[in-house]
Amino acid sequence: MNRTRAARTRAAFASLAAAGLALLSVAAPAHAVGGAPTTPTDLYNELRACSTDQAEPVYVAGRAGVTVEGIPGHSDPGVRWVTEQFRAWPLSDPSKVVTADRGYAYVGNEATATLGGYNAPLLDGETYAWQARSVDADTGAASEWTAPCYVATDDTFPNAEPTVSSPNYPQGRANQGGAPIKLTFGANGVSDVAGYAFTWIGTFPVPGGASIGEHGIPEYHDPYETSPNYFARADSLGGSATVSVMPPYNSGYLVLRVASMDRAFNMSQPTTYYISVKPDAPTVTKVSNSPQYGKQATFKLTPDPGLQAVSRVVSYTVRHLGKSQSQTTVKASASGIAELNLTLDDPYGDVLLVTSTSANGWVSQQQWWSTDGADTAPTVTSDVYPENGSGGGAGVPGTFTFTPKIKGAVSYTYSINWGEATTVKAGARGEAQISWTPTDSGWYALEVYGTTKDGAQTAPADYFFTVN
Structure with a gap:
């Protein structure tokens, strides 16, 4: 997708002065008794640290406005509240200033405001500069504006769904399970794809987010770094990504949905990739003689040979559905075989649901073993x-x-x-x-x-x- 980015320098501030920008409105008195407001610190936009390099802005979706924040300050330790003011302008036309105030901003803690929004939308495909300052609500004195931060607005979604391929689990045939699934995602010709989101459960997680630390300072969670089971960064802008993943479940028929994302995390329409896995559930054999109802029975758990050949089975997970219900993990021997002793306690029938887990983390399909009331x-x-x-x-x-x-x-x-x-x-x-x-x-x-x-x-x- 194409977007304009004005190649402006700090001469933009001269344009601002020429435009005759008035001081922004001041909030209600904050009981200042002396000293002066100080320039805000710790500036963030959409929870990410601001960029002071206009050639490397932070990309954001501007359709609902951009959330900005900073820690206001005051030299008088007795002042607890000030007004924090924010302003932004597109580099292509510095006269179009957007403003926002945060009244009763607590000195020393992050204060937030929204620049733009549905009633005053920011321009799509623009680079904006924004600043913040602290204002003493009692005297009207204002600090210096911060150095500008730069954000690029992107409200245009990638216009083509991504491509998906796998060298070891191709579509259209039954594949031996057990090995991690290698997948390559492609941008399908979309030039500003920055990464990909993928999910086995149908719905996509929300990228980003942050932990809030001392003084309200956010610690941004880069989805590509913190959630590799759901997000993959492209190797270049408009490039591809390769992942090696284990599905969270294995029904024998896996459905993966993949969407591409631009730098503002706008998602494309998803691609659906289907994977067929050969049956690989373990064998469950009751080896005790017709176990007495209410007494302990012995079972032998044997791995699927194909699965065992790919990665040795190290344990079994057994869910017992009877009069009582339980879940047990049983360790396997070096040959992948395990023995389970379990009390069958339901006169109307007990059910065992058994999966194996391989050394590399692969979880098999589920085996069902049951009795019924006739027993x-x-x-x-x-x-x-x-x-x-x-x-x-x-x-x-x-x-x-x-x-x-x-x-x-x-x-x-x-x-x-x-x-x-x-x-x-x-x-x-x-x-x-x-x-x-x-x-x-x-x-x-x-x-x-x-x-x-x-x-x-x-x-x-x-x-x-x-x-x-």
Whole structure:
């Protein structure tokens, strides 16, 4: 994008004088008792230190005005408040002065104001000089103006989305995961691209920001330096950037959005880059014999061979979703294999969600292992009324036998057609038997669950049959 930058020198101040600039308005009295205001220090614009070199201005978006700040001063230690005044002008026409006051500015601390804004917009593509001074609100005495700071306004967004390519994770094919993803971003012909923003989560972070230190002095966070997982500086203005990154998640289908940014952090329309990763989830194997519900089970965790070949798996992250919920990290052996002991405590089914982490930080896709309620629900059989079949008849008694799938069953609670529940004791081997006589023909449902000696209830078993 093209912009004009007036090649002015400090002769601009002579133009200001010729324009007959009046002193700016003075705020309400600040109770000055002596001494004189002193020239502000520590000047910043949009949280960045001001540039006193008009050939190297700070680039800013001026559409909402430019926030400027400085620390006002006064030689009388008893003066706490002054007015800090700011003025700015475009180097191409120093007569177009923009002003702003900050009344009741606390002496010794940063005071801010906004030059320009929606009601008095700054010119796009211009270089502005700005200054600040301290004014004694009681006497009207003013300090010298500071040396000028320079900002260049840029409200024009890059007009082409960037290009994206990867030598080791190209689009259009399934790629072996495990290695960092190398990406090259290109400006696509836009001459003032200064860097790139990229995100795996759909939304772009806001570049910049600052930590506020003593006396309100900002410590600017250069996004290219402080957030390398989201921003990459171009190797030259209008140039490209190359990054090597790990995705924050791995579903097997990764979506990266990339936007180019100019020096004022205006973003282009984004490019979307799609990466397909071969399945690389670990294998989860239960090695203990049909674990007792409520007891500890043993699992073997084995890495994906392709992933292990790229970078050795060093640990596994296991989320247990059961009656209780937990997350555990298990270290792997040199071969990438780990063993996990875990109590399965949900009668309706436990779920394990397992990912592996490689030595280089790559996180695999997620493996799902689960049980279901059928693993704890009792077994129901009948000599007269078979499951999902028909038999007997009205007035014909039938026997139903409840057999446990887990140890420790002490009773069973059952109901017919979801009516009143009845509890019967279990025998020495955990079995129970009931006799039931239907009064009418038709379709019936028997539901039964067991209770263990520890008071835990199993999942219910549903048994359907038809009375002739």
